Amino acid sequence: MWTAEFRSRTARCLCWLALAFLLPGVARAQVDSSHARVELLADVRGVVPGQPFTLGVALALDRGWHTYWQNPGDSGLPVRVAWDLPAGFTAGPIEWPYPQQVSPPPVVTYGYEGMLLLPVVVTPSADLAGPGPLTLRARVSYLVCKDVCLPEQADVALSLPLLALAQPDPAGQRRLAGARARLPRSLPDIVISASAYGEHYYVYWPAAVGRGDVSFFPDHEGQIRHSVPQGRAREGSRWRLSLAAAEPGVDRLSGVLVSAGGWDAAGQVRALRVDAALTPLVAPPPPAPAPVTAPVGMSLLWACAFAVLGGLILNLMPCVFPVLSVKVLSFIQLAHGDPGRVRRHGLAFLAGVMVSFWLLAGLLLVLRAAGGGVGWGFQLQSPGFVAAMALLLTAVGLNLMGVFEVGLGLSRLAGSAPQPAGYPGSFFTGTLAVLVATPCTAPFMGAALGFALARPAWEALTIFTALGLGMALPYLMLAEMPGLLARLPRPGAWMVTLRQALAFPLFATAVWLAWVLGRQTGVDAVGLLLLAALGVGFAAWGLGHVQRGARRWLPGSVVVVGLGLAAVLGFAAAMRPDAMAVAPRSGAGLDWQAWSPEAVERHRAAGERVFVDFTAAWCITCQVNKRVALGTAAVTARFAELGIVPLKADWTRYDPAITQALASFGRSGVPLYVYYDGSAPPRVLPSVLTPGIVLEALGD
Incomplete structure (x- = not known):
């Protein structure tokens, strides 16, 4: 019995075929102004009798247009090649690179964008004779879609001489090797199995492989319902992908299993062949946590745009603003000085932001490659990191209060501007801003980060770079526009008060981190952290006395003792037993x-x-x-x-x-x-x- 989904797809196909065959004049005009450039190439310079070689049908699609895989999904038509070869030649089947989802629900289709190259193995007759060249022709029929779908045809030909010895064509070999790298493979160490229960099919693979998003593409119609999201879940030592069955009576699943992060250690093999018998289950498997609804069709350009916007908004978040206020203070100090120095401080701040984002992205990618499920803010799940950040922000706040100095000479402020921290200070401010930014997922940032962590490494690094640029952009603009700086008030004694006032948001952030530590490891850990903060204050007080010229041994000893206490007590606070096993508290009016x-x-x-x-x-x-x-x-x-x-x-x-x-x-x-x-x-x-x-x- 035909399903409504199948009838809809058939009706669309008949309409396109009618356009292709009933209106040939229009079709030829569309080919003349084609949205794809079609080419025939080979991996050899000539034909050797009886020796197989590979032809490639290449389609270069215009930006925004796509064509279809061997199974186009809910709609579309696959690329077809009709060969016209010399007598005695035989052409094998098309070798299909793995596809991508090119349209989201409710009508899901599979295909290609950009460049498509379809390899085909051709075998010439062993008794070829006579002069060359030999002309190989093909009629390529394909459907290209954007806002509309257009059936098109292209007649391509390639002439090759008849040779006694094989002569490879390096250019053709390189292009075909790139296409073959996208062909689905079978890896001996990865066993894929399948099962069925009710209206669902399940595909299984070892838990140690398959990084990032994993999707199944059926290679022929009638296996699954394409528009139903595929849910992934861990089941013991393996992963499970749930699929919605299309029609009863299917006894095997065949297609391609694609992993965004790759199946091998190097991440080079993205697609595995699937041809597995469906084993009936007597009971349903444990439910998946949620259907896969990752942003479909989000391009790298859009992800970068969202990342830049999210980085800009991060500057307004309460977890970031206290640290960035320190940077604003330094710009005020430099406002009426050398513009070149202001620019260099802005670049140093940018470098601190970018290096921190790159290191964070690299760590996320390494953990992802090792099979760990990590996400944005993962370091704040570590009590040690939370305790260290609380103590660091306490020290920075004490510096702003004037207890001790790091490059800012308050004693020199009488009637003149304080000397801002050097370029390492600007770099450090950028680094610290990134570290405290991770608790905040700004609007527009969530989708971009989710996209980044599911994509190949170079795309993820590109998105994190865009995020860093967005975060640093306001300060770069301020550093690059002397006119804006000139509008800032001149430094003076009033800046002592401003500088000390800016310490209080940092202390508030440290208090919040202490509360986070208490949620993670209990109230005893908060007590130890407060004692560690007291040690930091003790060390800062001693260091301030040393900087003011105290010659006696006591201030130096205070610094050593204070830092030692802070280190020991901070470590003890981070090592307290886990307190997160308790059930969620009822709060905010809802019984969670x-x-x-x-x-x-x-x-x-x-x-x-x-x-x-x-x-x-x-x-x-x-x-x-x-x-x-x-x-x-x-x-x-x-x-x-x-x-x-x-x-x-x-x-x-x-x-x-x-x-x-x-x-x-x-x-x-x-x-x-x-x-x-x-x-x-x-x-x-x-x-x-x-x-x-x-x-x-x-x-x-």
């Missing part, structure tokens, strides 16, 4: 329950609506949303009225299930808010909430 994939499925199976808050104690945006939106009386009353079950996925400490669930929604960090309403697809809310946004999402 602990999240798990099983809890989501259990409540949904019972017909209940579910709201999931992916959050963390170190996420400033999460805490603000909880108080200004989720904790309001109107939202709480609406939850009760609709019987919505609130589930909290607390990512304050590392949790692989939460990391996987975030990745399934195309995110690499928190906050993330997901609303499940009956059998409808889950709805993702914005990262920054208001009561109106939440109430609108809940609907009736």
